[in-house]
Amino acid sequence: MGPPRTLRIEADKSTSTLCVVGTEITVHLSRCAPIQSKFFSVKCTSNVHCRVVPATVAGGTLLSAQPLTRNSLLFISMDAASELPNESKLSVRFYGSKTEPLGNAVLHLTAVEISLDVDADRDGVVEKNNPNKASWKWGPKGHGAILLVNCDSESYFLKKKLDNENEEIDKVSDLKDMSRMILRTNGPAQLPKGYKLSLHITQTDAESVRVFSSNGKPQSSNLSTLKKMLFKLFVEEYPLVLNKDELAGEVPYLGGKSELEFFVEGLRFPDKDFEGLVTINLSLLEPSAQGFPETPIFTDKVVFRVAPWIMTPNTLKPVEVFVCSTSDNYDFLKGMKNLVRKSGYKLKICHEYMNRGDRWMQDEIEFGYIDSPHHSFPVVLDSPRDGHLQNFPYDVLLGPDFGYVTRYATQEEVSSLDSFGNLEVSPPVTVNGKKYPLGRIIIGVAFPTTAHGRNMTKVVQDFLWAQKVQEPIALYSDWLVVGHVDEFMSFVPAPDKKGFRLLLASPDAAYKVFTNLQKNGHGKAKMFPGKEEEISVDDILSNEEFRAENVYVQNCIDWNRDVLKKELGLEEEDIIDLPILFKVVPEDENRAAAYYPDMVNMIVLGTNLGIPKPFGPQVNGSCALEAEMRSLLEPLGLNCTFIDDFASYHKLLGEVHCGSNVLREPFAFKWWNLEL
Known part of the structure; x- marks a missing residue:
């Protein structure tokens, strides 16, 4: 029953109105009664329902005279639609005494059903x-x-x-x-x-x-x-x-x-x-x-x-892989083609006439989707970085059932942290009993105590927080030259525990690999064999300044490790440390970059991983770093493919993940079923 509405009727006059089925009409009887009225009675056709407050006297009916007070209210309702206008009728008779009629108010009623559904x-x-x-x-x-x-x-x-x-x-x-x-x-x-x-x-x-x-x-x-x-x-x-x-x-x-x-x-x-x-x-x-x-x-x-915009994590099934073709990335492109073909997915190549030399497919866009009970489709979030790839998401991706959204910021506000290598999302997690069935968004920002550090622009952060269904986590990434979270972390599927592992770059793990090589008599083995950067394991381990730089880097990663453990509800057994060293760049405010190809910066296609080829020390005819990666990841049923991105990406401060992107299937879980 809807809220009652007030209707004015007048003695000795006829009034017409509509009554919506399921609602009541209220008549303040004392307002419309002649001045000397002390009693009233009500008569109506059978399909009109009436009640009076205060209630009628015991044993009385509305057809007989009832006492009229200042608070006498008549409530009128109808429970079936009319076939003709004004086909129902109600009359109220007022009396000076029980037998002295003073006037009669007539109301003609038309009942309608109305529902906005x-x-x-x-x-x-x-x-x-x-x-x-x-x-x-x-x-x-x-x-x-x-x-x-x-x-x-x-x-x-x-x-x-x-x-x-x-x-x-x-x-x-x-x-x-x-x-x-x-x-x-x-x-x-x-x-x-x-x-x-x-x-x-x-x-x-x-x-x-x-x-x-x-x-x-x-x-x-x-x-x-x-x-x-x-x-x-x-x-x-x-x-x-x-x-x-x-x-x-x-x-x-x-x-x-x-x-x-x-x-x-x-x-x-x-x-x-x-x-x-x-x-x-x-x-x-x-x-x-x-x-x-x-x-x-x-x-x-x-x-x-x-419906909110929803990101998709590495654990969801891929649909299509996106990369750029440039004049100098033949080796990278060859490796990606082989990996995608082996994995059984589609590959979309953005050619140079469109990318104009901008190879950073991950940085320009982030794939997500929108969903409702009646329809869903993918939606690309276009970053405010606006490199030479800026027309790609609108001109190529946007189309029937493929949406587009962006957030605009002034170029003075935009920094490297607004590229979407700095925007990731975890697989589903449960944290202290609270479920995040769509995972949690992860962004990189300046350290809390840094007054003038770089941050992801506010318009993008506001947008991400407003979606509500993947509550964001802010990590410290401004310690990196480029400043992206994908430079030190990733997620891979796993058959046990939480269904995934968090991968973290770890200088400590790298030093263990190199120290073991030295102890086993391989100190003369060379990093970057055959390249101008070639250097021995012994020389790396003897460089104390370099070691101090990596202690600092490890501290930065450990700070983020603690945040991720708390915010994602992780234990140490859910984390795998990957052997990666970094170098500090003094001319860039002592920020750090990967020393050799950053193996955590990988593409995940189901159980197939496309990992930057590290060009590590050769031991018994194989790369020691590649062997270590296989020993860490293959027990999870993952297949490691190493892709040469050294000249075309690594030297430009990016890797495989930076140069690729993956459209994935949406979650089976429906966002509206979240308990918020």
């Missing part, structure tokens, strides 16, 4: 009048409708434009990206004169949502119709009802038992200034005196939550 139980079906449609609740027992940001583009060949930047529907395929909303009505063929239905939103919500209507006309099946006529037809089939310029719009009452379908379009993702909830209202308007606007006598409303 959405998929509030999240099963893909727009059910009728769900009691929870006007609110949102997280969890498997929660409720509330879901709205996708319509951030893909149905256009293949024309100049691309995000669908939610277009205020017309020119392809029916665009409707699947929107949420259905249905106006269900039941009543007479026409409403009494002057009554109308209005759909409306607030000015604030209009920044986040747009509503189209289906006008109920059948779509043309004439294949010979010109394209421009089809375009016109689609626009007319689905007229725009609500947007930022039209906060309210009249919608037709179709008569009888009818349904009118709407399509609701999300315009923006949750962010610092937008929690993600929008409300759409439907009001029944009653005519006032001539020259005055109509007044609402009934309002139904529905609430949507805009």
Whole structure:
């Protein structure tokens, strides 16, 4: 039962009104009674229900005279729709004494059923009048409708434009990206004169949502119709009802038992200034005196939550691998092609005419997706770094069922930490009993005590936090020249324990490898064999300044290790230390970079790993560092493939992961089932 509305009736006058089934009309009897009235009685047709507060005297009925007080209230309701306007009737008679009539107020009633409906139980079906449609609740027992940001583009060949930047529907395929909303009505063929239905939103919500209507006309099946006529037809089939310029719009009452379908379009993702909830209202308007606007006598409303952007971790199945082709990365590209082919996935190569020499595919974009009960599709997050790859995500990736989102920052705000090698996500974890079934986002920032360090720009951080479903963790990465978390950490799938392992770069582990080589008589073995950087194990171990630099690096990584253990609920057995050394660059404020190819900076394709080839000391015809990596990772069922990125990536302060990206399947877990 909806909240009651107040209605004025007058003695010796006839009034007409609409009564919405499931609601009550309140009449303050003392306000409309003649001055000398002390009693009243009520008479109504059988399909009208009445009750009086205070209650009638014991044994009395409303047909007999009842005492009239200042607080006498008459409540009127109807439980079935009318077939004709004004077909039901109610009268209130007022008395000076029980036998002295003073006046009679007559009310003609028309009952209608009105329900604005959405998929509030999240099963893909727009059910009728769900009691929870006007609110949102997280969890498997929660409720509330879901709205996708319509951030893909149905256009293949024309100049691309995000669908939610277009205020017309020119392809029916665009409707699947929107949420259905249905106006269900039941009543007479026409409403009494002057009554109308209005759909409306607030000015604030209009920044986040747009509503189209289906006008109920059948779509043309004439294949010979010109394209421009089809375009016109689609626009007319689905007229725009609500947007930022039209906060309210009249919608037709179709008569009888009818349904009118709407399509609701999300315009923006949750962010610092937008929690993600929008409300759409439907009001029944009653005519006032001539020259005055109509007044609402009934309002139904529905609430949507805009679906968040969700990142995908290394443990999810790959769909497609993305790399760049440049004039100098033949060896890298050859290794990647072989790995991807062996793994059974698709490879997309961005050629030099598009990348213009910008090879850092990981840094430009991050893949994620959006999901709802009725539809889902991948969405690429474009970083604000804006290198020469800046057109790739929009010009190449954006398309039907492939969305695009970005956040803009001034170039003065953007630093290396805004490249998305500095944006990762963990596999699902449970921390102190709290479940994160979609994992947790990981970013790198300046050390808390550093006043002037580099940080990921605020607009990107605000966006990531606002998605809510993958609560971010901030690590300290500003100690690195490039400053990305993927330079010292990664995740790989595992068949046991938590289903994954955290891989951390470890100078300590590297020194153990080199010390064991020396003890076993391989001190003369050379790092970087055959390259100009060639150096012996003995020389590396004897360099005390170099060792001090790596002690500092290990301290930085250990600080992050402790944060990750706490925030991801990890034990030491969940972590594998990889043997990697770093060098400090004095001219870059003593920040560090990998000394040899950074093996933690790998690509993960199921159980196949593409690892930067380290060019370590050769012992018995094999690389000691590669052998150590295999001994650490192959027991987990992982296959190690070492890819030569030395000249084309490592020397430019990047590695395999920096130069590649992976589109992955979404989580099976539905984000709206999170317990928040």
